[in-house]
Amino acid sequence: xxxxxxVACKPLIFQNKSVAIDLRSxxxxxxxxxxxxxxxxxxxxxxxxxxxxxxxxxVRDGIGIRRLIESGYQLAIITxxxxxxxxxxxKNLGIQHFYEGSINxxxxxKDLQTKSGLSPKQMAYIGDDxxxxxxxxxxxFSATVPEALEEVKRIVxxxxxxxxxxxxxxxxxDLIYRHxxxxxxxxxxxxx
Numbered sequence: 001x002x003x004x005x006x007v008a009c010k011p012l013i014f015q016n017k018s019v020a021i022d023l024r025s026x027x028x029x030x031x032x033x034x035x036x037x038x039x040x041x042x043x044x045x046x047x048x049x050x051x052x053x054x055x056x057x058x059v060r061d062g063i064g065i066r067r068l069i070e071s072g073y074q075l076a077i078i079t080x081x082x083x084x085x086x087x088x089x090x091k092n093l094g095i096q097h098f099y100e101g102s103i104n105x106x107x108x109x110k111d112l113q114t115k116s117g118l119s120p121k122q123m124a125y126i127g128d129d130x131x132x133x134x135x136x137x138x139x140x141f142s143a144t145v146p147e148a149l150e151e152v153k154r155i156v157x158x159x160x161x162x163x164x165x166x167x168x169x170x171x172x173x174d175l176i177y178r179h180x181x182x183x184x185x186x187x188x189x190x191x192x
Contacts, residue, residue: 021158025141026179031116031123036079036086038128042165053083064173065093072182078108109135143172
């Protein structure tokens with residue numbers, strides 16, 4: 001009898017159950033796609049004195065993103081928002097693919113497949129709202145945050161323990177880093 005490798009997490013903040021994922025779902029992931037508001041941020045925005053919308057981003061999420069990029073993974077953002085603070089964050093982190101103003105995310109997703117040369121099954125997506133559902137259903141690994149809409153939580157493979165904007169992205173980045181297709185290469189390189 002073959003035993004599956006599973007990761008078990010502590011009970012979720014907003015659910016009365018533990019989450020387990022089949023690590024094989026991460027074995028072909030080569031690209032992580034992120035939503036912004038509610039995933040990379042806590043969904044809150046404010047208007048500064050110059051009339052620009054501002055968001056708070058997690059440094060830990062940024063470290064997870066950079067580590068994936070440095071390990072050979074591709075990263076993408078598909079967001080409905082159009083804001084300078086997001087553009088600055090994308091540039092600072094070196095995220096390779098960026099789509100803004102995409103309320104309907106499917107055209108950006110199709111373009112991303114063409115540009116990256118990857119199939120949807122080689123991609124992971126983290127989203128939290130109804131606009132994210134078509135992509136969450138299409139990718140090889142889907143995740144959301146504890147405060148996501150119930151419709152989203154019902155369809156994803158994984159709900160993070162950490163909230164959006166406060167380590168949720170890092171949590172998924174670490175899973176991919178440890179169990180994705182480049183994990184063996186990273187482990188072997190660390191032994192050299």
